[in-house]
Amino acid sequence: MRIVAAKKILKANEQTAAENRERLAAERIYGVNLVGSPGCGKTTLLESLFRRLEGRASPAVIEGDIAGQIDADRMAKIGVPVVQINTDGMCHLDANMIAAATDDLDCRGVDVLVIENVGNLVCTAGYDLGEHLRIVVLSVPEGDDKLVKYPAIFQRSDALVVTKMDLLPHTNFDMERVTGDMKRLAPEATIFAVSAIKGDGMDELADWFVETKNTTIRKGG
Ligand SMILES: Nc1nc2c(ncn2[C@@H]2O[C@H](COP(=O)(O)OP(=O)(O)OP(=O)(O)O)[C@@H](O)[C@H]2O)c(=O)[nH]1
Numbered sequence: 001m002r003i004v005a006a007k008k009i010l011k012a013n014e015q016t017a018a019e020n021r022e023r024l025a026a027e028r029i030y031g032v033n034l035v036g037s038p039g040c041g042k043t044t045l046l047e048s049l050f051r052r053l054e055g056r057a058s059p060a061v062i063e064g065d066i067a068g069q070i071d072a073d074r075m076a077k078i079g080v081p082v083v084q085i086n087t088d089g090m091c092h093l094d095a096n097m098i099a100a101a102t103d104d105l106d107c108r109g110v111d112v113l114v115i116e117n118v119g120n121l122v123c124t125a126g127y128d129l130g131e132h133l134r135i136v137v138l139s140v141p142e143g144d145d146k147l148v149k150y151p152a153i154f155q156r157s158d159a160l161v162v163t164k165m166d167l168l169p170h171t172n173f174d175m176e177r178v179t180g181d182m183k184r185l186a187p188e189a190t191i192f193a194v195s196a197i198k199g200d201g202m203d204e205l206a207d208w209f210v211e212t213k214n215t216t217i218r219k220g221g
């Protein structure tokens with residue numbers, strides 16, 4: 001019986017996610033789900049990316065955290081419209097939360113909605129939020145074995161951003177191993193290596209981001 005209930009919840013989530021995707025497409029907004037471990041550098045990546053999108057994209061953000069509004073404050077500080085969701089203990093966002101948060105967001109003039117998911121490599125993998133693109137972030141200090149240990153999240157992502165590359169000389173992180181594992185898990189995914197703090201690789205990431213956004217919006221989602 002409990003297995004049936006879990007399947008029903010996931011099915012209901014899929015339905016709401018499909019509605020979210022259609023709604024975003026109708027409003028010509030590109031939806032992005034940003035996932036990765038706690039502290040891997042998701043918010044810092046957004047700060048660095050958004051600086052490079054000026055004149056080419058108008059982002060809004062939904063921040064997902066168990067508690068607090070630190071990340072929403074960081075987005076507000078750089079002038080990005082933002083809504084904070086507190087999951088109150090839940091380890092991932094779901095499509096219903098996104099539907100409610102989108103109602104609260106002023107999306108006038110916005111053409112990109114980035115959803116920063118709760119920091120987690122496990123629970124976030126199973127929940128479609130209605131995004132068009134899923135980006136998984138892995139930071140150098142987490143280690144190069146994470147794709148083998150947590151395959152689902154990498155398998156279900158359209159792009160991998162390896163960040164904190166400035167820390168590479170201080171670790172035994174093997175970028176070739178990560179690239180090989182990602183190609184095996186998600187052959188179609190695009191891979192980037194960046195330092196959000198120093199800026200290395202960020203221009204390439206921003207150019208690709210704008211290109212995929214424009215292509216998706218032109219196609220109608
Ligand atoms: N050296 C270095 N540090 C970074 C980089 N990006 C982020 N950091 C640091 O990593 C820490 C966590 O960064 P956040 O951007 O808050 O990470 P997050 O993934 O948003 O964290 P949660 O939202 O709590 O899951 C901060 O101290 C950042 O300054 C980077 O490219 N290089």
Ligand SMILES: [Mg+2]
Pocket residue numbers: 042043044071116
């Ligand atoms: Mg964050």
